[in-house]
Amino acid sequence: MTPEESSARHDLIPSPNSPEAQPTWVHIAHLVRTQGRHGELLADILTDFPEAFATRTAVFLASPKPGSQPQPATIEHHWLHKGRLVLKLQGIDSISAAEALRGFDVVIPRGQRMPLEDGSIYMDDLIGCALADAASPGAPVVGVVRSVAPQSETADLLVVEDAAGGEHLIPFAKAYLVGVDIAARRLTLRLPAGLLDINAPPSAEERATQTGESPLT
Numbered sequence: 207m208t209p210e211e212s213s214a215r216h217d218l219i220p221s222p223n224s225p226e227a228q229p230t231w232v233h234i235a236h237l238v239r240t241q242g243r244h245g246e247l248l249a250d251i252l253t254d255f256p257e258a259f260a261t262r263t264a265v266f267l268a269s270p271k272p273g274s275q276p277q278p279a280t281i282e283h284h285w286l287h288k289g290r291l292v293l294k295l296q297g298i299d300s301i302s303a304a305e306a307l308r309g310f311d312v313v314i315p316r317g318q319r320m321p322l323e324d325g326s327i328y329m330d331d332l333i334g335c336a337l338a339d340a341a342s343p344g345a346p347v348v349g350v351v352r353s354v355a356p357q358s359e360t361a362d363l364l365v366v367e368d369a370a371g372g373e374h375l376i377p378f379a380k381a382y383l384v385g386v387d388i389a390a391r392r393l394t395l396r397l398p399a400g401l402l403d404i405n406a407p408p409s410a411e412e413r414a415t416q417t418g419e420s421p422l423t
Contacts, residue, residue: 230315231314232330234314237307238290259291266279266313267307269309332386333353335391337350341399363376
């Protein structure tokens with residue numbers, strides 16, 4: 207698995223009222239502050255493909271205000287600066303105009319993400335997929351992937367909700383992977399014995415022990 211755009215992993219604008227719905231927008235930069243006197247903006251890079259800014263000019267700006275819709279913008283030019291990105295947007299020619307965009311995100315439609323090598327996937331494509339366990343007879347569905355918790359040194363963790371509302375943290379490790387069918391919204395892993403019990407919700411007896419109450423009360 208190769209890394210995807212970081213924004214595609216966890217910085218998403220989800221479709222409202224539908225956990226399974228695929229996000230419409232992918233965040234690729236966050237505008238931090240003004241940079242220079244002619245409307246330039248300093249931005250945090252939220253993508254694993256910063257080289258794409260060399261050819262990408264048409265983007266959208268997403269306001270931090272809830273309910274607002276991203277608006278189209280054009281990148282005139284850009285350059286890297288101490289691990290960040292400096293952007294000059296068309297029509298933004300003064301410090302005051304740039305200051306008005308502080309806190310906005312630069313986003314693109316999902317369909318415009320960088321193509322990946324064969325066998326690689328974007329982690330956000332797993333959100334909403336049913337996760338099946340090939341280690342159990344019949345490969346029963348464990349639950350639905352609700353989100354992904356990126357890890358810096360280990361495999362990313364899938365946050366999986368089971369039918370009872372319990373939550374499981376399952377490493378998306380290559381050693382566990384059996385298959386992914388994004389079109390069918392299904393992910394199959396071969397989970398080690400006992401992995402699901404690690405994050406299982408406590409039983410009534412366990413809760414009673416923790417609180418010192420009788421399980422019959």
